[in-house]
Amino acid sequence: MTARREATRRRLFEAAVTLISEHGYGATTVSQIAERAGVAKGTVYYNFSGKTELYTALMEWGVSRLAEHMRAPVSGPPSTALAEVLRAELAFIGTHEALARLLVTETWQTGQAWHATVQQIRNEAIGVISGLLDDLVARGELPEDLDTGVAGSALFGMVLTVALDWRTLQPERPLEEIHATVRALLAGFLAAHR
Amino acid sequence: MTARREATRRRLFEAAVTLISEHGYGATTVSQIAERAGVAKGTVYYNFSGKTELYTALMEWGVSRLAEHMRAPVSGPPSTALAEVLRAELAFIGTHEALARLLVTETWQTGQAWHATVQQIRNEAIGVISGLLDDLVARGELPEDLDTGVAGSALFGMVLTVALDWRTLQPERPLEEIHATVRALLAGFLAAHR
Amino acid sequence: MTARREATRRRLFEAAVTLISEHGYGATTVSQIAERAGVAKGTVYYNFSGKTELYTALMEWGVSRLAEHMRAPVSGPPSTALAEVLRAELAFIGTHEALARLLVTETWQTGQAWHATVQQIRNEAIGVISGLLDDLVARGELPEDLDTGVAGSALFGMVLTVALDWRTLQPERPLEEIHATVRALLAGFLAAHR
Amino acid sequence: MTARREATRRRLFEAAVTLISEHGYGATTVSQIAERAGVAKGTVYYNFSGKTELYTALMEWGVSRLAEHMRAPVSGPPSTALAEVLRAELAFIGTHEALARLLVTETWQTGQAWHATVQQIRNEAIGVISGLLDDLVARGELPEDLDTGVAGSALFGMVLTVALDWRTLQPERPLEEIHATVRALLAGFLAAHR
DNA sequence: TATGAATGAGCCTTCATTCAT
DNA sequence: CATGAATGAAGGCTCATTCAT
CATH class of the missing domain: 1.10.10.60 (Homeodomain-like)
Structure with a gap:
C-alpha cells in the first residue's frame, strides 16, 4: 500500500x-x-536508495514546505507585500527551525550531491523578494540603479540571520519583537529614496 | 626546529x-x-593530537585573521565608521572565502566541540556593529527603542549573505559593485529616522 | 490449482x-x-522454503533433464554406443548451456548443501561411460589393466570442457564440427590396443 | 617498507x-x-581496494604460479613433450589443489570482474598443448584436418577433470597411477594415425 | 621531525526471510 | 495463490588513530 x-x-x-x-x-x-x-x-x-538519497529527498521535501509559506498570496502595495514576505520567512524559520538550520548549513557547501537542489530552493525564495523590489523600482519608490538581485539576497540573509539567532539565543522572545526590528530596518530602507 | x-x-x-x-x-x-x-x-x-584538535586550532587560526581585519581602527563619525566596518567584513570574506564558508557552516550547528569558539568570534564581530549602533542611538540618529543587538545581527548577516553569494555566484564582479548595494541599503536605514 | x-x-x-x-x-x-x-x-x-531449497530443487530438476538425455537407449556395439553417449553429452550441454555451467561450477565446490546431489548426478553420467569401457575391456578391445573409473572421468571431462568452450567461445559453430574432433580423439584411443 | x-x-x-x-x-x-x-x-x-580486487589479484598471482609450471622446458620429440606437459598439469593441480579448484569454478562463469584474467591464463596453458599438436600435425603424426584448438582444449580438460577427481575422491593414490591412465589414453590417440 | 603500514571500532549497505493483506 | 512493505543479522568498507622505524 x-x-x-x-x-x-x-x-x-x-x-x-x-x-x-x-x-x-x-x-x-x-x-x-x-x-x-x-x-x-x-x-x-x-x-x-541510501543515506545520500534520503538527504536529497529531505531537502526537496523541505523545499516544498518553504515554498508553501513564501508563495502565500501577498496583498496590498509592494512595500506592504515585502514586509509580509519577510514576516513569512521569519515565521517559517520559527516553526521549522531544524529545517532552516539545515538549509543554511548546506547553502554554501559546494560539492555536495544535493547542492543544486538547495541552491534552487533558495533562488526561488530570493526571487520573490527581488521581484517585489523590481516593482518598487518601477514605481519610482527605489532608485533605478539598485541591483535588486544583490539587494534581495541581502534582505533574505538579513532575516535568515536574525531568525536563527533568535531561535538559538533567545527562543523565548515573541516573533513580533523580532519582526519589529526587521520592519524598522526595512522601513528606513524604503523611506530613503523619497 | x-x-x-x-x-x-x-x-x-x-x-x-x-x-x-x-x-x-x-x-x-x-x-x-x-x-x-x-x-x-x-x-x-x-x-x-587528532582531527578535532586540528579543527579547533584551525578555527582559532581563522579567528585571528578575522580579528585583524575587524579591529582595524575606524575613524570619523559612527555612521561612516559603520559603513567601513561592513566594508571590512565584505573584504575579509572576499579574501578568505573558504574560512568564511566554514565559519558560517558551523555557526548554527549546535552540539559540536568547537561551537563555543565559533560563537564567540561571531559575537565579537557583531559586537563591533552593535556598539556603533548604540553610539548612533545615543546621538539621536537612530530611534531609542531600536534593539541594537538584533539589528547588529541583521546587518552582519546581511553582509555575510551578500558576500558569500557574491563569491559563489558572481566572483568576477569587483568588490565595489557589491559594496554599493550594501551602502545604499545602509544609507536608507540611517536616513529614515531623520 | x-x-x-x-x-x-x-x-x-x-x-x-x-x-x-x-x-x-x-x-x-x-x-x-x-x-x-x-x-x-x-x-x-x-x-x-528458502533460497537453498530453491537451489537444491533446481539441481534436481536439472538432473532429471540430464538423465533423460543420457539414458537414451544406445544400440550397437560398445564402441559405437560410447561415441553416441559422448555425442549425447555434447548435445545436452549445447541445449542446456546454463544448467551445465552451473553443474560444473558446483562440482568441485566442497562444503555446499547440494554438493552430494551434484556429485551423485555426475557419477551416474560417468558410470554410463565407465560401464561401456568395462564392456570393451571384457571384449578385449581395451587393455585389461585400464582403470575404467579414471578413464570414464577423463572422457566425461574432455567432452564437458570441449562443449563449454564451444558454447562460450565459438557458439556459431555447428555441433557436428565439434563432435568430429571428439570422435577423432576417441577413435584413436580405441584403435590403439588393436 | x-x-x-x-x-x-x-x-x-x-x-x-x-x-x-x-x-x-x-x-x-x-x-x-x-x-x-x-x-x-x-x-x-x-x-x-576491496574484496573484488583481492580476488582479481589472487587470480593473477595464481596464474604466475601456473605459468612457471607449464613453461618448464620440454625436451625430446613433440609426442614425449606432450606427455610431459600433461604430467606437469597433473602435478600442478596435485600440489595447488585449492588454486585449481578456484580457477575451474570461475572459468565458465561469465560476467565476473576477473573473468578475462582467468580466461587468459587458461588460453596460455591450452596454447602450449595446441602448439605441440600443431607440431605433430606438421610431422605427419596426426591427421591434417585435426582442429588442434579444440583438441588442445579437450586434452587440457581431460587432465583437469581427472586431476580434480583424483584429489577429491581418491587423494591417497599416487600421481603415477593417475598419470598412467592419462598416458594410456594419450598413447592411443597418437598411435591411431599411423 | 616525519613516515606509512597496520589497526579495529563503527558505519553504510545488502539481502534472505517474515507477515499482514 | 500471491504480494510487497518491513525486518535485522551479517558483511563490506572507511577512517581516525597508533607505533615501529
Whole structure:
C-alpha cells in the first residue's frame, strides 16, 4: 500500500531533519534516524536508495514546505507585500527551525550531491523578494540603479540571520519583537529614496 | 626546529580550510588533508593530537585573521565608521572565502566541540556593529527603542549573505559593485529616522 | 490449482538457472530471480522454503533433464554406443548451456548443501561411460589393466570442457564440427590396443 | 617498507585461496580471510581496494604460479613433450589443489570482474598443448584436418577433470597411477594415425 | 621531525526471510 | 495463490588513530 510507505517516508524525514540539524550530516547515523522514526534500519534502505538519497529527498521535501509559506498570496502595495514576505520567512524559520538550520548549513557547501537542489530552493525564495523590489523600482519608490538581485539576497540573509539567532539565543522572545526590528530596518530602507 | 613545524602547521591549516569548506568536516578525511598539504598522514598526528584538535586550532587560526581585519581602527563619525566596518567584513570574506564558508557552516550547528569558539568570534564581530549602533542611538540618529543587538545581527548577516553569494555566484564582479548595494541599503536605514 | 503452481515453479527455475550460471549462486539474489520470473519476491517463499531449497530443487530438476538425455537407449556395439553417449553429452550441454555451467561450477565446490546431489548426478553420467569401457575391456578391445573409473572421468571431462568452450567461445559453430574432433580423439584411443 | 607489505599480501593470498576454494567466493568473508592470515580486517583494505580486487589479484598471482609450471622446458620429440606437459598439469593441480579448484569454478562463469584474467591464463596453458599438436600435425603424426584448438582444449580438460577427481575422491593414490591412465589414453590417440 | 603500514571500532549497505493483506 | 512493505543479522568498507622505524 502506498499510503503506508508514504507515512514511513514522512516519519523518516521528520526524524532526519532534527538529528542532522543538530549534529550535522556526517555525525548522524542511519541507525539513529531509523530508531528515532521507530522503524528498523533496513526500512530506510527499502524506502531510499541510501543515506545520500534520503538527504536529497529531505531537502526537496523541505523545499516544498518553504515554498508553501513564501508563495502565500501577498496583498496590498509592494512595500506592504515585502514586509509580509519577510514576516513569512521569519515565521517559517520559527516553526521549522531544524529545517532552516539545515538549509543554511548546506547553502554554501559546494560539492555536495544535493547542492543544486538547495541552491534552487533558495533562488526561488530570493526571487520573490527581488521581484517585489523590481516593482518598487518601477514605481519610482527605489532608485533605478539598485541591483535588486544583490539587494534581495541581502534582505533574505538579513532575516535568515536574525531568525536563527533568535531561535538559538533567545527562543523565548515573541516573533513580533523580532519582526519589529526587521520592519524598522526595512522601513528606513524604503523611506530613503523619497 | 620550530620554524619547520610552524610551516607544516600552516600548510595543514590551508589544506584543511579549503577541503572542509567544500565538502564539510565529516566528509573530509585526515588523509586528504595530509595529501593536499604534501605530508604523510602521521605528520598530522605529530603536529596535532587528532582531527578535532586540528579543527579547533584551525578555527582559532581563522579567528585571528578575522580579528585583524575587524579591529582595524575606524575613524570619523559612527555612521561612516559603520559603513567601513561592513566594508571590512565584505573584504575579509572576499579574501578568505573558504574560512568564511566554514565559519558560517558551523555557526548554527549546535552540539559540536568547537561551537563555543565559533560563537564567540561571531559575537565579537557583531559586537563591533552593535556598539556603533548604540553610539548612533545615543546621538539621536537612530530611534531609542531600536534593539541594537538584533539589528547588529541583521546587518552582519546581511553582509555575510551578500558576500558569500557574491563569491559563489558572481566572483568576477569587483568588490565595489557589491559594496554599493550594501551602502545604499545602509544609507536608507540611517536616513529614515531623520 | 496445482497447474498454476507448477508453472510458477518452472518459471522460477528457468530464471534462476540463467542468473546463477552467469553470476554465481552468491551474487544472485532472490529479488533478481523473482523479477526475472515475473513474480513478486514473496512468491518465491510461497513456492520454496528458502533460497537453498530453491537451489537444491533446481539441481534436481536439472538432473532429471540430464538423465533423460543420457539414458537414451544406445544400440550397437560398445564402441559405437560410447561415441553416441559422448555425442549425447555434447548435445545436452549445447541445449542446456546454463544448467551445465552451473553443474560444473558446483562440482568441485566442497562444503555446499547440494554438493552430494551434484556429485551423485555426475557419477551416474560417468558410470554410463565407465560401464561401456568395462564392456570393451571384457571384449578385449581395451587393455585389461585400464582403470575404467579414471578413464570414464577423463572422457566425461574432455567432452564437458570441449562443449563449454564451444558454447562460450565459438557458439556459431555447428555441433557436428565439434563432435568430429571428439570422435577423432576417441577413435584413436580405441584403435590403439588393436 | 615494501618488503613488509609484500609479505602481508602473500599471506592474504594464501589465506584466501584455501577459504574460497572450499566455500566459494560469496560465502567467504573478508573477516575470515584476515583472521586466517593473522592480520586485522582493515589490513585487507590497506593492501587491496576491496574484496573484488583481492580476488582479481589472487587470480593473477595464481596464474604466475601456473605459468612457471607449464613453461618448464620440454625436451625430446613433440609426442614425449606432450606427455610431459600433461604430467606437469597433473602435478600442478596435485600440489595447488585449492588454486585449481578456484580457477575451474570461475572459468565458465561469465560476467565476473576477473573473468578475462582467468580466461587468459587458461588460453596460455591450452596454447602450449595446441602448439605441440600443431607440431605433430606438421610431422605427419596426426591427421591434417585435426582442429588442434579444440583438441588442445579437450586434452587440457581431460587432465583437469581427472586431476580434480583424483584429489577429491581418491587423494591417497599416487600421481603415477593417475598419470598412467592419462598416458594410456594419450598413447592411443597418437598411435591411431599411423 | 616525519613516515606509512597496520589497526579495529563503527558505519553504510545488502539481502534472505517474515507477515499482514 | 500471491504480494510487497518491513525486518535485522551479517558483511563490506572507511577512517581516525597508533607505533615501529
